[in-house]
Amino acid sequence: MAEERGRGLQPGPFIPASVVIGALSRSGSESQRAKVLPALAAGEQLATWAVTSSTGAFAPDRALTATADGDGVVVSGAALVQDAGLADWFLLTAGGPDGPTQVLVLVRR
Numbered sequence: 001m002a003e004e005r006g007r008g009l010q011p012g013p014f015i016p017a018s019v020v021i022g023a024l025s026r027s028g029s030e031s032q033r034a035k036v037l038p039a040l041a042a043g044e045q046l047a048t049w050a051v052t053s054s055t056g057a058f059a060p061d062r063a064l065t066a067t068a069d070g071d072g073v074v075v076s077g078a079a080l081v082q083d084a085g086l087a088d089w090f091l092l093t094a095g096g097p098d099g100p101t102q103v104l105v106l107v108r109r
Helices: 002-008 014-027 030-041
Strands: 047-050 064-069 072-077 089-096 099-106
Touching: 014 030, 014 047, 014 089, 014 099, 072 089, 072 099
Parallel strands: 047 089, 064 089
Antiparallel strands: 064 072, 089 099
């Protein structure tokens, strides 16, 4: 059903974009909600997520690790990213010192 909906109605990957939109709506910063959500809803940009290891195993807090670095975050590891070649934004789920954390990354091409 998602594929058919994506073919005719949704501008881009339906499930990954829905996951990212839901996460940003619930837990994103004010800035993220103001900047990213309208662009995703309008179909001007696409988003996807990374929660699986490079072998395809579901590993939301083990495939990637996040470490604070000044005002930013360094994410390391390897993950499969669904529709990576299409997306403008990646929502990465990584393990950190305080447990799982999510990081929104703008893809520069």
